[in-house]
Amino acid sequence: MxxxxxxxxxxxxxxxxxxxxxxxxxxxxxxxxxxxxxxxxxxxxxxxxxxxxxxxxxxxxxxxSSHGESRVIHQAYYSDPAYVPLVLRAYELWRELEAECREPILRITGGLILGAPDSGLVRGALASSRKYGLEARLLTASEVRREFPALDPPRGVTALLEPGAGVLRPxxxxxxxxxxxxxxxxxxxxxxxxxxxxxxxxxxxxxxxxxxxxxxxxxxxxxxxxxxxxxxxQLPLTVERQVMIWLRPAVAEPFAPDLLPAFYYQHDPGHSWYGFPTLDGVTVKVARHHGGEVTTPESVDRECHQEELAAIREGIGDVAPSLRAAPVVHARVGLMTNTPDGDxxxxxxxxxxxxxxxxxxxxxxxxxxxxxxxxxxxxxxxxxxxxxxxxxxxxxxxxxxx
Ligand SMILES: Cc1cc2nc3c(=O)[nH]c(=O)nc-3n(C[C@H](O)[C@H](O)[C@H](O)COP(=O)(O)OP(=O)(O)OC[C@H]3O[C@@H](n4cnc5c(N)ncnc54)[C@H](O)[C@@H]3O)c2cc1C
Missing domain, CATH: 3.50.50.60 (FAD/NAD(P)-binding domain)
Structure with a gap:
């Protein structure tokens, strides 16, 4: 090629x-x-x-919208199981593209969704996995701690582990x-x-x-x-600014892709954070999911500010405590384009x-x-x-x- x-x-x-x-x-x-x-x-x-x-x-x-080292791919779609057949086809097409281009794009790392046991997030993902016969299992907070040393979620949090999930290189x-x-x-x-x-x-x-x-x-x-x-x-589209940050934990080993799945933590319906295993052996990318200001591609502030970096470290620190004090190596802004229903x-x-x-x-x-x-x-x-x-x-x- x-x-x-x-x-x-x-x-x-x-x-x-x-x-x-x-x-x-x-x-x-x-x-x-x-x-x-x-x-x-x-x-x-x-x-x-x-x-x-x-x-x-x-x-x-x-x-x-398509830059920043990593994107999550998972099958147990929590928002609407109608996405599951589409994502299963996407896995096939990603593998075909990799073969055609002889370039790795998708790495299976597993995926972990963490939240309150009665949250729509965990229940929706569980419903999808059952409906489509996807491999997935529930873990308690202490099981998460035992299986994934980088994570230490608050007591009472439930996690759904999806072994088929992974990380794409956008x-x-x-x-x-x-x-x-x-x-x-x-x-x-x-x-x-x-x-x-x-x-x-x-x-x-x-x-x-x-x-x-x-x-x-x-x-x-x-x-x-x-x-x-x-x-x-008049399509009701809004553009949302998103900040992605790369942290350098003191000890990177527990964040290695064979030891840590991509993880997503919903503190409450308005506050969710996610993180990836380290792809360079040094830094860990984390971000808040949504919660950014409405903007336009022309006027967006592409600088990342201290207070927003601190807020992301604080949020992700609830489940990955060693990231709370990890220095920020770099940060980037990306754009999401949202519909009112998220579809x-x-x-x-x-x-x-x-x-x-x-x-x-x-x-x-x-x-x-x-x-x-x-x-x-x-x-x-x-x-x-x-x-x-x-x-x-x-x-x-x-x-x-x-
Ligand atoms: C921070 C962040 C994290 C995300 N995480 C995930 C995730 O984990 N998993 C997941 O599945 N998705 C995730 N997403 C969403 C996903 O990245 C986007 O849905 C996807 O990248 C959108 O692609 P797009 O082609 O619509 O937009 P873009 O990739 O932005 O492409 C639009 C293109 O159109 C070009 N363009 C615009 N106007 C014109 C014009 N007039 N003439 C010619 N060219 C033009 C632009 O320059 C741009 O290249 C995330 C998004 C963000 C921002």
Missing amino acids: KGLDSLVSSCWGDDGGRGGMTAARPLVGVVGLGAMGAATAYHLARRGARVVGLEAFGPGHDRG EAGVLCHLRAAAEAGASLRFGEPALAWAPTADAVMVETPSGQLRFDHLVLTAGAWTSKLLRGW FALGPHPECSRVQVACGFSGHGYKFSPVIGELMADLVLEGRSRRPIGPLEASRLVEVSG
Whole structure:
């Protein structure tokens, strides 16, 4: 497989979206090449579509939602068991991508969900694991302490251990999808934002700084920037700032990936923290889940402040006490794009069925990105998806504005 650099400017011939339609091989534009757009470009190109991907920044950049070393993947979906079939397919697709790119992306470490025994979090995850026959077992706080020396949860906390959960490398996943998409013939254009789009009778026109492009179909996977591209469609999306920090515990060994699962601790429904095993042998990444301020990609404060670092250490310190005093090595800001119900928003634009949207991943989308790519390719190429996405349809959220 070619290196990414050689693929970044790749185009087929001089067409690159300016030519006309080829009925047998539709020409599809994908706006935004983060986690979802990279996967969508790949699945479309692999299935024979001619694809032009437009990305405002560089490949695998750190201004959106898909950076920061690690993402959790787990199967016992606590929020809605409807996600379980999708995540099971995602595991298969991640493994296929790894094989195609010869790059490790997914590491099985197990996953631990900690909370009050009667919390929706633990009960929901348990219900999912039972419904789908997933391997999972309940542990008491003292069992957690015994099995995972890095953790010491408060008395009374219950934990659900899911051995099949793991950690994804988000930058590697995006870059592998981009490389594989380009290998399959996609033209990927970095530093070329879509400025606007408009439907015509038989196509979709997209304006970029280098001119007009004409597509048979368009997919909008613009993450936190999506609202600007919806042409009056009022999707209730909010962008939330999230701070991730890397701590250096005095003793890193108990945080090794073969000794510690990815862990998520809900203190109460409004306060949850999570952490990862160390991936570099030195630092441990931790963060608060949600609870960040509402922002925009243009105005977001990308600095991390002492008081927020202290609050994260304090929160995670409830279950991993040695992290409470661990020095912060570095910190990064990321963006989540939330829907009011926390479920994804997928499907056609109400004014133009040639335009499909995938957004509102609400802080839990990364693990699904290959399956979202597959679903978007279904919607574009077949007009329907192979898996039911009813609860995730964007149309549930909105009315078309005036
Ligand atoms: C801190 C944090 C932790 C998370 N943890 C997890 C986790 O553990 N597990 C999990 O499954 N998920 C997690 N998520 C959620 C997950 O990372 C996101 O759902 C996912 O990355 C969203 O991908 P995306 O492609 O929609 O957005 P992005 O990756 O941001 O991609 C959008 C792209 O569109 C581009 N773009 C925007 N406008 C334009 C335009 N006009 N023209 C061209 N390009 C444009 C942007 O530059 C960007 O590259 C987390 C998110 C955050 C922020």
